[in-house]
Amino acid sequence: MTIEQLLYETVQILENSGNNRAQQESEVILKEISGKDLSDLMAHSDEEIESEVSSSVLEIADKRAQGMPLSYALGTMDFFNWKFVTDQRALIPRPETELLTEEAIRYIRKNNLEQGKFLEIGTGSGIIAVTLKKYFPEAEVIATDISPDALELAELNASRQKADVEFIESDLVDEVPKTKFDLVIANLPYVPTSTIATVSPEIRDWEPLNALDGGISGFDIIERLLSKIGPFLNDDGIILLEVWHTHKPVIEKAVSQYFPDKEVTVLKDLTGLDRFAVIS
């Protein structure tokens, strides 16, 4: 089979499943599996492609045609400069979480905390904790999750990236050693339960909903974290959170209750929605 024939067949599989991004997604699959640039592939489109590549590409297209999210079908995704394994053990990392992580990196550099102690709560696939350890190899990074499945995936990602992160199975900070951190970062479930029913089938049918469902208000788990995290934070420590876009008032109220000496700044995501809380 030539490259051109493979691309044609992949597009057909996706189009027949009702995918309206069939061409773009087929190109992504081909590029990822062959490990070659699209321009390179297109320049040689009449050449034969290795049979292992074509069978992998078609297998992924079939999974995608059944509705599996592209990142799960591919089995990996890029976060910052690194490729992370993605599967149904954890939520697919979202682009806005890169912004949250960038905010942490900026803060660490600005405050010369390259050798500091960082704690991530609800690590999922491990992307935030592993990225922080890759940027700051001399820092101590601890990450927790309540889901043993997610932790298995996070450990796999850390070992593939040779990132020495300590993972702890814990409800929030319950199992975290009593010590102080310079930075606490969390992208905990924050979608209000009533909204979960309205998310797309691609999310609802494939991703772990307990990674998204933040309880009735969507703020339940984050508020519980804020009520418990004080003893784990250095006096000038910072908390960085990803939050639901309408939660600014409840976050401000909770910060005034649990951290009367700190201030909260709410930052927007790329779509202009309030998405991150910086408590410092």
Ligand SMILES: C[S@@+](CC[C@H](N)C(=O)[O-])C[C@H]1O[C@@H](n2cnc3c(N)ncnc32)[C@H](O)[C@@H]1O
């Ligand atoms: C929105 S996902 C985020 C995963 C990852 N940090 C990311 O940004 O892609 C939330 C994660 O928090 C975990 N989680 C939910 N409740 C928790 C709790 N009480 N304690 C610790 N982790 C929790 C879920 O298992 C899930 O992996």
